[in-house]
Amino acid sequence: MKKFVFSLVSILLLTLTVLPFAFAADAGMETQTAAVKKADDFKDLKDLPQDEKDKFDALIQGGVFNGLTDDTFGLDARMNRAQFAKVAAIIFDLSVDETLTTSSFTDVRSDDPANSYALPYIEALKKAGLTNGYDAEGKTYKPAGDVSRQELAAFLIRGLGMDDQAKSASPVNDNSVDDWAKGYVALALEKNILTNQADGTFGGKVSATRKMLALASYEAKQLFGGSSPDEPATQPGDKPDAPSGEISAQGKKLLLISRQSSQMTQLKDNPDDEKIIKRLKDLGFRVTWINCDKLTAEKMEGYDLIFVSNTLNSKYLRSGIMKDIAIPTVYLKNHGMYYLGLSSQEENTNEYNLKSITITEPKEKAAAGLSGEVDVLITTDPKTAIAYGIPGKEANVIATIPGKPKEATIYYYNKGSHSDSGYEVKARISYFSFAGNYDNATDDTWKLLDALVLWTLQNG
Structure with a gap:
């Protein structure tokens, strides 16, 4: 990077x-x-x-x-x-x-x-x-x-x-x-x-x-947008390569929608987006970020992937601005999925005192080769949550809250699939649970995020 x-x-x-x-x-x-x-x-x-x-x-x-x-x-x-x-x-x-x-x-x-x-x-x-x-x-x-x-x-x-x-x-x-x-x-x-x-x-x-x-x-x-002249673009094991025939993230344009960093004092339980941006750049993306209150459909044109941070103010998605966006999108915010009809519950989608999720489809590429119960948080307490969505029948669920198969922590909809209310998905849309402090995330969390981002980019 x-x-x-x-x-x-x-x-x-x-x-x-x-x-x-x-x-x-x-x-x-x-x-x-x-x-x-x-x-x-x-x-x-x-x-x-x-x-x-x-x-x-x-x-x-x-x-x-x-x-x-x-x-x-x-x-x-x-x-x-x-x-x-x-x-x-x-x-x-x-x-x-x-x-x-x-x-x-x-x-x-x-x-x-x-x-x-x-x-x-x-x-x-x-x-x-x-x-x-x-x-x-x-x-x-x-x-x-x-x-x-x-x-x-x-x-x-x-x-x-x-x-x-x-x-x-x-x-x-x-x-x-x-x-x-x-x-x-x-x-x-x-x-x-x-x-x-x-x-x-x-x-x-x-x-x-x-x-x-x-x-x-x-x-x-x-x-x-490429690699630094005095720093390798990757270190061994840092970045998963795209398999033969798949779209690589290298040089692809990614727009990250976030809440402006100066407002982070309002989000004491949420981290800055800098670690996410660094991770996405390490994958090879050319990252531009935009404050959610400046977002328009026109400003999303020309990007290969949209990444919606969990720090953004959800009200800026409520207008339906994302409805006709035909660009692969990753949401770290369940509200965005709800406003498209891709999750049936908007609020109260957190589980507390929990460190792990259950991989339900270990053979999926988005599962990053992991299976069973996987720790995604290093520590937890009554104020630390793992977020989830309630996806529809055409969703592909990768991971859930342990013992609660309807509460999906990682899932996606393919292009051309539909929400239960009939909305047709214009490009692959994915959800990833990332509600806690990024410093509290395990290595497996980052592996899963990398895998889902790259899978979303394929836009199947």
Whole structure:
């Protein structure tokens, strides 16, 4: 899985390299949720070479960029540090607290009409160790400031965890690049993240444009979606490989729907989603997460798998938003199954003082090779629960509460099957009981979750 390299370097280097990037140039565009556009909808994109249009399509439809106006992308517009922050946070999967209204930097304000939208993204960069600000004291960020090409190269390389490689790389022989940036530029060129200008020089001090940002961020995101250059994608025994002929999770796009991390104080008995995200990335998925109150059907388009965390607020599923989603989905929340008619009971679906579940179909791939009673919690008490659902007759039940065969802890519906009320399942939908603290989960729990996630991805 990708990792960031947060080595401490001089304040000067941090000042020069840790800059931000984003979609639209103003706050208003950041929050609007219009119909998803394509490159051909923008007059300054439609005549680009097809390979570049494909990249812009991926970024626009993936929610990484909007246009400056309804029909203009703004290819040649300079990007500023505020814009840079938002794109960086997205392509590097940083945790963003969109409820923040105050910043660590004195010049980043929620009442700034041009750059207030970037406040939570700038804070995400700081929290991740990717910026200490603009000035030597770390008091200001300079959100409206331009970003040079060499600064863009340095930030992307650092964000990809290649800082050490850049320091040991043979520096470019290019007078347009400052000495401090020559290793970063050399590596950015080698990895095809950025290219030289038409005159053959890199143009290190030239202000980067939105086109440069978009194409560079696309290439960086492709690298970020794969294995880290200094860390193997897997360790022996860590990740189950897809059997021959089956769909692999490697590189597949997964959307995790959760309750925003800043709200976790409201969920004292529930863990953060970071461990789940790490596990899913270890399986090979390229994970994007979204706060449940921001969820729309359009934002789920283009993903290979949807993963519904047990931390989310169930009311955001009650509207039936998931009813017509034809994407394989894993629910860690029984409410989601209930709202589709795939579980006949909504509330009071917990068993307490219990550590184990019973595998009822050990030959199923989703059973992970386990059988009989399997401990899924390390410890239990009157407040610690194992959750369950009450599935219909067309469900495939893998595990239940011991001695209670109607209380299913792991089950799934195949594509084309029906709930007892007649709802037709559009893609494989699975349920996994995970109501306790993730630190309290046994190794077998994680094995079962891995197996169900990969089985759901097959979409049978």
